[in-house]
Every structure is written in C-alpha cells, then in structure tokens.
Amino acid sequence: MFDATAPFQHRQSAHCESGVVSNLLTHRGLPMSEAMAFGISASLTFAYMPMIKMAGMPVIAYRMFPGSIIRGVEKRLGMKWVRKQFSDPMEGAKALDAHVEAGRPVGLQTCIFWLPYFPEEMRFHFNSHNIVVYGREGQDYLISDPVFEDVTRCEGTALNRARFAKGDMQAKGLLYYPEHLPSEIDYESVIKKAIRWNYKTMNGPVPIAGIRGIRFLGRNIVKVSKQPDAEKYLPLYLGHIVRMQEEIGTGGAGFRFLYASFLQESGKLLNNPAMIDASKAFTDAGDEWRRFALNATKMCRGRAKMDVHALEAQLNHVADREQAMWAQLRAL
Amino acid sequence: MKTDEVPQDPTTTYGGVRKLLYAVDDKGEYTGVRSQGWDVENYVTQAAVEELTRLAEEALKRARAGQTSALEYHMFAQRMDLATLSATTGIWAWRVKRHFKPSVFAKLNDKMLARYAFAMGVTVDQLRHLPQQDA
Numbered sequence: 169m170f171d172a173t174a175p176f177q178h179r180q181s182a183h184c185e186s187g188v189v190s191n192l193l194t195h196r197g198l199p200m201s202e203a204m205a206f207g208i209s210a211s212l213t214f215a216y217m218p219m220i221k222m223a224g225m226p227v228i229a230y231r232m233f234p235g236s237i238i239r240g241v242e243k244r245l246g247m248k249w250v251r252k253q254f255s256d257p258m259e260g261a262k263a264l265d266a267h268v269e270a271g272r273p274v275g276l277q278t279c280i281f282w283l284p285y286f287p288e289e290m291r292f293h294f295n296s297h298n299i300v301v302y303g304r305e306g307q308d309y310l311i312s313d314p315v316f317e318d319v320t321r322c323e324g325t326a327l328n329r330a331r332f333a334k335g336d337m338q339a340k341g342l343l344y345y346p347e348h349l350p351s352e353i354d355y356e357s358v359i360k361k362a363i364r365w366n367y368k369t370m371n372g373p374v375p376i377a378g379i380r381g382i383r384f385l386g387r388n389i390v391k392v393s394k395q396p397d398a399e400k401y402l403p404l405y406l407g408h409i410v411r412m413q414e415e416i417g418t419g420g421a422g423f424r425f426l427y428a429s430f431l432q433e434s435g436k437l438l439n440n441p442a443m444i445d446a447s448k449a450f451t452d453a454g455d456e457w458r459r460f461a462l463n464a465t466k467m468c469r470g471r472a473k474m475d476v477h478a479l480e481a482q483l484n485h486v487a488d489r490e491q492a493m494w495a496q497l498r499a500l
Numbered sequence: 501m502k503t504d505e506v507p508q509d510p511t512t513t514y515g516g517v518r519k520l521l522y523a524v525d526d527k528g529e530y531t532g533v534r535s536q537g538w539d540v541e542n543y544v545t546q547a548a549v550e551e552l553t554r555l556a557e558e559a560l561k562r563a564r565a566g567q568t569s570a571l572e573y574h575m576f577a578q579r580m581d582l583a584t585l586s587a588t589t590g591i592w593a594w595r596v597k598r599h600f601k602p603s604v605f606a607k608l609n610d611k612m613l614a615r616y617a618f619a620m621g622v623t624v625d626q627l628r629h630l631p632q633q634d635a
C-alpha cells in the first residue's frame with residue numbers, strides 16, 4: 169500500500185534514469201528493480217550517430233534517448249507521470265519547493281557540470297542526468313542521486329543552475345513524479361511486449377542502428393585508420409568510443425549486463441527458461457564489449473600494436489552474439 | 501562478468517565514489533556489485549580531461565601572445581568547446597568565433613559578456629582577464 173509518510177529509500181543504481189524511475193515507483197508502492205524498469209521500457213539499443221556530435225566526436229548510444237525509460241515505463245505499465253518544464257527558472261524553483269513542502273519526492277533532469285557534489289573529473293557538460301529531490305534542510309536540498317552510494321545534498325542556487333543549463337537536450341527544469349499507478353500489472357504481457365519491441369530496435373534495417381550499427385562501427389574504425397591524420401586522430405577516436413561505452417551513462421557493456429539481469433528476473437518471474445538462457449548469452453555479449461574496450465585502450469596507450477582489423481573482428485563477434493541472442497528471443 | 505571479475509582498480513576519476521555494476525555470482529544470479537573503478541575507464545576519462553586542459557593551455561598561450569581573446573581560454577577551461585558554448589549561450593558559432601578576435605572581444609559590451617559569463621559560471625571580470633602568470 170502507498171504510504172505517503174514513508175521516508176524515501178535511496179538505492180544505488182548503475183544508471184541514473186532507470187534508477188530514478190525504479191526508486192520513485194518503489195516509493196509510490198510499486199516495487200520495481202532497476203533492471204525491470206530498464207527492460208520494460210525497452211530502452212536497450214545501439215546507434216552510431218555521425219550527425220550528432222559530442223565534443224566534436226560522433227555520438228554512440230547504447231540505449232535509447234534520455235527520457236525514453238520514463239516514457240517507456242509509462243506506456244507499457246499504463247501508469248502516468250506528471251511532467252513539468254518551466255520557461256522561468258524562478259517558477260521551476262517555486263514548483264520544486266511546493267513538492268518538497270508537500271513531502272513528495274520528485275525526479276529532476278539536471279546538467280552534471282553544475283552539480284557541486286560530483287567529483288571534479290566527472291564534471292562534464294551533460295544535460296540529461298536524473299536525480300531525486302526528497303527534502304530540504306535550510307538552503308540544502310536533500311538529493312538521492314542514484315549513481316552515488318549514499319544520499320547527498322545540493323545548495324539551492326547550484327541545483328537551479330543545473331536544472332536550467334541550456335544547450336543540447338536541455339532540461340528546462342524538467343520535474344516529474346508518478347501520479348496514476350495501475351492496481352494490477354500483467355507482467356507476462358508487459359515483459360513480452362517490451363522484449364518484442366526491443367527485438368525490432370536491435371534488428372531494424374537502418375545501417376547505423378542495432379546490430380547492423382555495431383558492424384558499422386567496426387568498419388568505420390578501419391576507415392578512420394586510413395585517414396591522413398589517423399596517427400593523431402585514431403587514438404582520440406578509439407578513446408572516445410570507449411568513453412561513450414564505459415563512462416557516459418553507465419556504458420555500453422553496463423547496459424548489456426543490466427538487460428541480462430532483466431531477462432533473468434523476468435525468466436524467474438514467468439518461469440520461462442528461454443529468457444534465462446538468453447540472459448546468459450547477453451552476459452557473454454557484455455563481456456565481449458568489455459574486452460573490446462580493454463583492447464582498444466591498450467592500443468591507444470601504445471601497450472599493444474594498433475590493429476584496427478582485430479578491433480573490427482571483435483565488434484563483429486559482439487554483433488554475432490547479440491544477434492544469436494535476439495534470435496533466441498524471437499520465438500517468445 | 502562474474503562478481504569477482506568486477507574491477508576494483510583504485511582510480512582518481514571517481515573521487516572516492518564507488519559505482520554500481522551488475523555481475524553474476526557463483527550461483528549464476530545477477531547481483532549489484534560496487535566497483536572502485538576500472539583502469540580502462542580511468543584512462544579514457546583522464547585522456548578526455550587532459551585533451552581539454554591541453555586545449556585550454558594552448559589557448560592561454562595564444563591569448564597571452566594576443567592571437568586570441570580570453571574568451572577562448574575560458575571556454576576550454578570550463579570544459580566547453582565551440583558547439584557547447586554556442587548552444588548554452590544561444591549565440592551563433594560564427595559570432596562566438598568572431599569574439600575570439602582580441603580586438604572584437606575588447607569592444608564587447610557588458611550585456612554580451614554577461615551572457616558568456618553566466619553560461620560558464622564565472623564573473624564578467626574573470627572572463628575579461630587571463631589568470632595571473634606564475635612568477
């Protein structure tokens with residue numbers, strides 16, 4: 169039962185958005201793991217996007233765009249979020265205070281660079297970091313940032329700055345909380361629909377998305393190595409790929425393990441051995457992603473001979489594994 | 501990844517924070533494990549920070565030589581690039597680039613400087629000047 173007076177429980181997560189969503193839903197009386205929130209929102213993907221740049225390099229996404237977990241959960245569970253954006257930062261601050269006053273924890277979208285509690289070296293201009301505000305003491309807001317071990321605090325001016333940072337994917341003070349929750353959830357149908365949906369995003373016809381996208385990335389590494397400025401650019405490019413994979417968000421391999429965890433949880437819940445098998449296959453894919461990161465970094469650092477064809481082969485191997493796994497799930 | 505394979509490399513980039521990773525225990529069950537860091541990730545993060553530091557230092561040299569304005573130095577020092585600065589201020593990239601010219605930058609009014617200063621989180625006075633040279 170939903171108890172409005174119960175204190176908000178902070179649970180550390182691998183990824184900010186799935187963490188905030190699962191923690192807010194759990195608080196509202198719908199217990200949900202991070203993996204389940206990620207899985208049923210069908211947010212796993214791969215996309216190589218040369219037209220969108222980040223620090224001058226193409227964006228490589230291992231999950232759907234920010235906001236897709238919030239929306240995906242809404243769509244599949246049949247629940248409702250209240251989502252508000254503000255053109256005036258003062259209005260945004262007032263609205264937050266009203267929720268804090270009412271004792272309602274809310275999710276916020278923020279820019280990491282302006283959050284003072286982040287370690288210096290993690291502070292990049294990234295506009296889509298999700299956190300929960302669950303209270304206030306004097307000038308400090310009480311914050312549950314799901315990627316941190318414990319709850320933390322942030323002073324009001326800095327928090328507002330983080331909410332209203334401008335630029336790509338700007339938050340415009342986005343504030344959200346669950347409103348309507350269904351009384352009963354048919355997990356069997358929800359999970360199967362989510363997996364089928366995700367099957368489509370990973371097996372689509374677009375050459376830069378899904379499994380084809382992984383192979384595209386491999387080919388592109390070889391292409392970059394033939395550029396005239398490859399000697400200088402290639403290590404930067406590989407470093408960027410690994411950074412997109414391992415650091416920004418929770419990283420590509422991290423999302424694979426998260427999805428594998430979702431498949432395992434679902435398999436047990438629905439007594440479905442095919443999902444448990446697929447979970448194992450996906451763990452292997454995640455391991456292969458990590459080995460790729462390790463090898464690519466060794467080559468950047470000059471600890472191994474630069475061999476772009478080996479990296480391409482490794483990415484093709486990842487693609488093969490993921491493809492085999494989705495083929496297993498197709499019959500679901 | 502097995503739980504005992506979760507990397508625990510001491511790293512500076514986490515600032516003492518441990519991240520949560522999902523891994524499989526000996527019974528094959530998925531569970532969350534806290535990681536102190538991974539050498540590979542640490543390296544690429546530091547490389548990215550160093551690249552920005554290098555760009556800032558290079559801009560500082562050029563600014564001292566009068567080849568660029570203090571704006572370009574502060575941009576990199578605040579971990580931005582041209583695209584980020586343009587997006588966060590709402591000033592077109594070609595205009596920002598023009599403001600890298602010391603003669604143009606010197607004539608900017610306070611309103612324009614305030615837009616830059618706000619986006620970067622520095623004061624207008626800081627923005628106008630380069631950091632003191634170490635003796």
